[in-house]
Amino acid sequence: MSLLELKNLSFTYGVxxxxxxxxxxxxxxxxxxxxxxxxxxxxxxxxSTLVQMLNGLIQPTSGEILLDxxxxxxxxxxxxxxxxxxxMVFQYPEYQLFEETVEKDIAFGPKNMGLSQxxxxxxxxxxxxxxxxxxxxxxxSPFELSGGEKRRAAIxxxxxxxxxxxxxxxxxxxxxxxxxDVLLTQIATYHKIKKNxxxxxSHSMEDISKISDRILVMNxxxxxxxxxxxxxxxxxxxxxxxxxQIPQITKIMIGxxxxxxxxxxxxxxxxxxxxxxxxxxxxxxxxxx
Numbered sequence: 431m432s433l434l435e436l437k438n439l440s441f442t443y444g445v446x447x448x449x450x451x452x453x454x455x456x457x458x459x460x461x462x463x464x465x466x467x468x469x470x471x472x473x474x475x476x477x478s479t480l481v482q483m484l485n486g487l488i489q490p491t492s493g494e495i496l497l498d499x500x501x502x503x504x505x506x507x508x509x510x511x512x513x514x515x516x517x518m519v520f521q522y523p524e525y526q527l528f529e530e531t532v533e534k535d536i537a538f539g540p541k542n543m544g545l546s547q548x549x550x551x552x553x554x555x556x557x558x559x560x561x562x563x564x565x566x567x568x569x570x571s572p573f574e575l576s577g578g579e580k581r582r583a584a585i586x587x588x589x590x591x592x593x594x595x596x597x598x599x600x601x602x603x604x605x606x607x608x609x610x611d612v613l614l615t616q617i618a619t620y621h622k623i624k625k626n627x628x629x630x631x632s633h634s635m636e637d638i639s640k641i642s643d644r645i646l647v648m649n650x651x652x653x654x655x656x657x658x659x660x661x662x663x664x665x666x667x668x669x670x671x672x673x674x675q676i677p678q679i680t681k682i683m684i685g686x687x688x689x690x691x692x693x694x695x696x697x698x699x700x701x702x703x704x705x706x707x708x709x710x711x712x713x714x715x716x717x718x719x
Contacts, residue, residue, distance in 0.1 A: 432460040433627055434484070434595060439493035441479055453479040455651040456493070466621050468638035469631045471648030472673040477631050480648065481597045485516035514543055517593030521600040523584030527572035532563070532583050535572050539591040557586040560620050562612070578609045589620065599631045614641065636677045639663065639698040647674070664696035679703045
């Protein structure tokens with residue numbers, strides 16, 4: 431049985447008003463336990479609306495969300511329990527910090543789960559370590575932290591609940607390249623160690639391609655594609671046509687193929703490109719135009 435299954439999932443804002451707009455349209459897919467799923471699409475493609483439905487923040491207009499085979503809205507009174515199992519990190523999560531200390535902020539979720547103080551303390555320490563927060567920062571006010579530290583503290587607060595599914599909506603937004611790389615590495619390490627299911631929403635194809643098992647591409651509220659990273663990047667030109675920026679290295683390989691060179695176009699890392707170019711140098715692989 432799949433961990434998470436979406437059946438004909440749709441959501442419409444402003445139903446019955448002049449401002450009615452369908453944000454997500456008839457999305458069906460399954461996600462297995464332990465997968466790392468990248469979710470990408472242009473602004474307004476439905477990414478954020480989709481993931482907000484997955485942990486019960488908004489209720490679908492139609493369709494079902496099955497968690498371990500059970501519709502999460504079967505009993506609306508229990509939707510709070512779903513939010514413990516499906517953790518959500520919003521874009522610019524540092525704006526959600528509110529407690530007196532970083533330690534209390536991280537402990538907020540576990541405390542509401544009714545855990546013992548010993549377990550709460552352990553989870554605070556473990557999650558802070560996961561995101562790279564030094565122990566001395568835990569006693570500080572979250573508002574004394576740097577921008578990157580605030581971001582990590584907010585993510586630690588969700589990780590501390592040990593959700594079966596961790597959803598991160600544009601977690602690297604606004605960070606400089608170094609900060610973005612550090613945070614992505616920490617997320618990848620978390621997934622490798624915890625083996626929980628992770629869904630990462632991003633506008634960056636390059637970021638998504640490095641750590642995902644499969645990629646969901648959203649376009650105008652519809653599921654445009656849901657496939658392995660390799661298969662998604664084999665459609666590089668199609669992705670550009672719907673307004674997505676593919677990695678520069680993929681563009682180079684597409685350009686080489688258009689100019690008659692026998693290279694694969696589903697390349698998305700420098701290492702893969704070097705292998706393709708090495709094959710070119712080994713023999714006569716130039717195609718007749």
